[in-house]
Amino acid sequence: MRVFLPTVFTLLLCLFVDPAAAANIARGGSAYMGCTATLSGILYPEDSEAVSAYFEDSDDAFHVLCLDSPGGSLSEGIRIGDILQERGVPTAVGRNAECLSACAVLFLAGLEWFNDGTPPLPQRLLHAGGRLGFHAPSLTVSEGSFTQEQVSRAYDIAIATLAEIGARKADWKLSDSLLTTLLRTPPSEMYEVDTVFKAALWGISVVGTAYPANNSFLNAAEACTKDYAHRRETGRVARSGTPIGPESRSGYEPALVDDVYNGVSIRLGGFGDEGRFETCVVSFTSTGSSGLSTEKQAARAIDAWGGPNWFARVDWSGGDVTFMLPSMFFPSATPLAAIAAPMDGQYMSVETARFLRPDIDLTSSGRCTVWRGDQLADNERCNQSHLRTVSPKLVYTDEKVFTWPSGVETVIKSVNFEPTVNGRAAKVVWDWEQPATIAGQCWFNEFSGNTFCFEPS
Template sequence: MLFRHLKARGSVLAALGLNLLVALAPRADAAEFLPGGDAELGCFMTIRGQIVPGDAERFRDALTKSIGTNPYRDNPDFIARFDGGAGTVVPRICLDSAGGSLAEALRMSDVLTNRQSERSSLNTAIGTAVAAGARCHSACAVLFMAGGSESEGPAGRLPNRVLHAQGSLGFHAPGLTIPDGNYTAEAVDKAFTVAVRSIGELSDRQADLRFPATLLNRMVATPPQEMYVLSTVGEAAQWMIDVVGLPHPARLTRAHFVNVCLNTQSALMPATSYLESYANRLDGPDSGFFAGRRLGDYAEGLLVRHYNRGVLKLALGAPGDFGTASFVSDPDPAEDGLNCEATFGGIWPQANPLADNNRRLAVSFSRGGVMFLDQAAFYPPWTRFADLSREYGTGALQAEATVWSDSRSVNTRCIVFDANDTLTDNDACRAVETARFTGAGEMVVTLSFTWPSGAKTVIGLDGDQTINGNSATSDYIAAASDLGDQITCLRNSASGNAFCFDRIRF
């Protein structure tokens, strides 16, 4: 049934000779090479189970049985047809494995990158995928990074690796494998040498695999007994991994293209500062995204420098129309280095982004570098894609939906001056700071102050400042400056009163 479905799509998978693919009888502890897989991801083969020595040769044999030794015999234009042609599905291998031997996974990756002049050049035109509900951890994740295709241009090998938002992709450093009860210095030294050699071999293959240095650093820094599971849009973007199974924005806005630029910056310019925060995992369970920062300063900086600036030209028309979109940001590159140009062309919304070229977003920077992204990049870098997929599915995401949110509370002081700048209140209070990104791509920041009486004062910082829903403007009050160097005041347009708070606590 799966094979009939794949062929009915008119895709290049029919050229693979799927009827020739048979499941190879595996060893009890070895990976299985099974026919078929997730049809939407274009999988003609699934590798399932532990990766053990000898699996690389069995992998070669499985590909030979499914593809043949002469891919040009019946379909000479195979490579040209699957490389982004309209209506095609790129042939991929689905992975579902907890890991195993890193050295063997590297040898299996060589089969896909033709590192050892493999028997079929067609092997180098195959992508990898992790389907919904599947996991690809440890050594399997390294094999996942081998998915791609060779280009005829200077870009060389182009990544083709797809992670479903409800799949799991995890990395960690290789461990020391020592038999139980045997802890001699010789055994430990041998195991350590094997682990270090595997890292060296992976480093030697970085260019072949398009394995970014930042990902290698993250992998080595994660202890063998732990797992760094990919979780955010920003991580996927900078490590050139497509994420599918997500909703699409119902209507594209300028803010969505700002998100594209933010997602790209750390990959093109890894020395940039605060925009790397999503890769540093500051949004873990023990600390909020804004922990250790002054939220007001940080949020206003984002709003002013990014989300409220830039020029968007949108000509996508009604759903289903072919069109183009272009965005040029205008922050001072000396200030934060964003200065980004992004373009998108094609049908919006994409009914099935995997049916043709998934990486439709092109981004360039004035300081150099070009990068291509999939449409997941329309969401802010710290968006947790599994949560987004679980909450909203794969349909249209409306403007008011919450894409990502985070908050923390602090103790501060709530201060009020009347219209004549006379101090009327100065009490200890509790403040909750919240940042929320919406389906419209925008960032909404609120500071909610709770007075000892239980009354609340809510400040909005989403471009236009507000106090309890009324417009507000920043104001300098001399008497407030006497209360501290970090006192910030906003004047309520409705009451004329000024609300002030101690910003140093943020």
């Protein structure tokens, strides 16, 4: 997309193209995405007038605008976004469609207003087979000589246009990290919303996906972790020191519960910081002998909520309620294209384990020591290999193998944070418990009475 500046300066978010390819808004679009209209082509000045005229003339009581555009005028994208925000028009990017640069900015204006006084909610749909990408605009200067006044004026307009996006943070309900990512991505690159985590963090609803083949504790933890990340991103829970990212996962002490209102459910604890942990209850709307069957659950979800995508409900102990899409139950790093269903509106299941990879640390070197009380019994160089895994039942296993020069191995294995040393019960020795002479990470072997420590190089 581009914002047009005076004379020779142009703020761009896409390549120059033939104006004959200017954006067009037409009635209809993907029925699966619920589109009442589709905006396609490159955004040029005055396209917002055509969009405004379309909605003024439309008799539809409710709108969903599908988008298929490589970008164009940034300022025009912002104007169209204002029109959508004021009218409460959700946005959508369907299968095989793309929404890049300026189009991605107006996509963020998708909101749904309610007649009962409920505050508007972001409503931005992305098909797993579609493409959504952001980057910062660039100031392009044609050849020639320019006065300092011309350059200063162009620069001021460019900065003012960027500030217009930030000024809409509250009205469009944009997060800080989204704005930062948009502005930090160089114009020559594209930050694509192409994984489950990227979409979940910013509240972009991914549709057109396969369903998880089962409703394991691990899959429920994946969904709750991403929803907690979004809640923290949008200020619904306090900022904390808990890592939030595509490699993070929270949730412990899983249990099956029978919710009298919501049917078979999975309860997980451990979201947030110590002292203010939240509990997440994932309800699947399937009862009786069907248990946690995802196929029956998908059919029930359609009956219960009237759409092909909502899959489960999450209730937080803090009071929030979220309706979950199937994509939320896949590992965070799962590529959206990998779980796009071949046909819309049909049930298809995929094993989430296909996208779960062990967290393997590369071998590192350091110094291994063995202590008897505060007396050093052994001290040699050694190598460490580290492997972390998690099972469908949400059993966390952390295994560190330390290889001594002789080839002998010391194995520290923790299952659900309970450590052993060479198969014997052990406990972590924290820094404040160690004598001043002992350095590194240490474990006390309750069988031998020795303390093993590793200090990385």
